Amino acid sequence: MNIQYNTVNVIKEGMRQRKRRWLFVTLLLLGLALLLCCVMLLLGNTIYPVNVVFRSLIGEEIEGAHFAIHTIRLPRMIAGVFAGFAFGVAGYIFQTMLRNPLANPNILGITSGSSVAAVFCITVLQTSNTIVSVAAVIGGLITVIVMYLLSRGRSFSIGRLIIIGIGMQAMLDAVISYMILKSSQQDIAGALRWLSGSLNGSNMGEVFPLTLAVLVFTPILLVLGKQLNMLELGDQMAKSLGVATDKARMILIIGSVCVLAIATATTGPIAFVSFLAGPIANRLVGVSTSNILPAGLVGAILVLFADIIGQFAFEYRFPVGVITGVLGAPYLLYLLIRMNQKGEI
Helix, strand or coil, X not given: CHHHHHHHHHHHHHXXXXXXXXXXXXXXXXXXXXXXXXXXXXXXXXXXXXXXHHHHHCCCCCCCHHHHHHHHHHHHHXXXXXHHHHHHHHHHHHHHHCCCCCCCHHHHCHHHHHHHHHHHHHHHHCCCHHHHHHXXXXXXXXXXXXXXXXXXXXXXXXXXXXXXXXXXXHHHHHHHHHHHHHCCHXXXXXXXXXXXXXXXXXXXXXXXXXXXXXXHHHHHHHHCHHHHHHHCCCHHHHHHCCCCHHHHHHHHHXXXXXXXHHHHHHHCCCCCHHHHHHHHHHHHHCCCXXXXXXXXXXXXXXHHHHHHHHHHCCCCCCCHXXXXXXHHHHHHHHHHHHHXXXXXX
C-alpha cells in the first residue's frame, strides 16, 4: 500500500514539475517576444527613445516619430508577431499529428499551395489583398485535401503523405516559376518580394485579417491540445482513450491551414519557421505536454529576430525569409542525416 501511495505521489510531483516548467518557459518566451517587439519599434533609420515611442503609441502626435512608428514600424512588428506565431503553431501541429519532424507545411507543399493561389491573384488577376488572403486559404485547403486523398491507398500512410507532399511542393513551385516567367514586368518585383518572405510594406489593413485569424483559431487549437497529443500515439490508441480521431484531425488541419494560409498571404512564405518552431519548443519545454502556445511564441521570436538581423546586421537589408532560410537549412540537413542513420527514411 505504501509503495502504491509513493508511486502516485511521484507521478503527481512529476506532473507538477512539468507544469511549472511549461509555465516558466512560456512566460520566458513571451517576455523575449515582447522585448523584440520593443526593439522593432525603437530601431530604424532613426532610433527613437523609449519615452517617444510610448507617447506616440498612446496617441500623441510627435513630428516625424508618429509617422515612422504608426505607419512603418508598428504594422511591421504586428505582422512579424502574428505571422511567426501562425507558422509556429501550424508547423508544430502537423509535426505532432503526423509524428514526423519533416511533416511541416513547407516540406509538405501546403505553403506552396497557398503561394500558387496568392501569386495567381497578384500577377494574373491583380486583385486586392483580401482576395489574395481568401485565395491563399482555399489553395492551402485544396492542397491538403488532394494530399490526403492520394496518401490513403488501402490505408492511410504518414510516409506516403510526406513523399506526396514533397512531390506536390516541387510541382507547385514549378507552377509559381511559370507564372512569374509569364507575368508582366511590373508585377515580377512584387511577386518575388512576396515569395522571399518579407515584412516590408506591411500596413494595418493587411495585418488585420491575420491578427483576427490567429485570435479566433488559436483558442480552438489550444482546446484540442490534449487530443493532439493523443493522436501522436496513433489512431487506435487515441480512439481507445475516447478521441474522435477524424473529427479532431479535421478541425486541427482546417484551423492550422487557415492561419498558415492567411499568414502566407500577408508576409509570403517565410522559410523554415514552421519547421524550426516545434522542435525548439519541445526541446525547451519537453514533449509530455501540449506545446502549441510555446511553439507559436518561438515562431514569433524567430521572425522578429530574423527581421532585426536582416535589417541592421549587414550592409544591405535582406528580407526576413532569407535570414530564416539561412538558419533553417543546416538544421534540415542535420535532421535528414540523423533520420537516415536511424533508418527512419
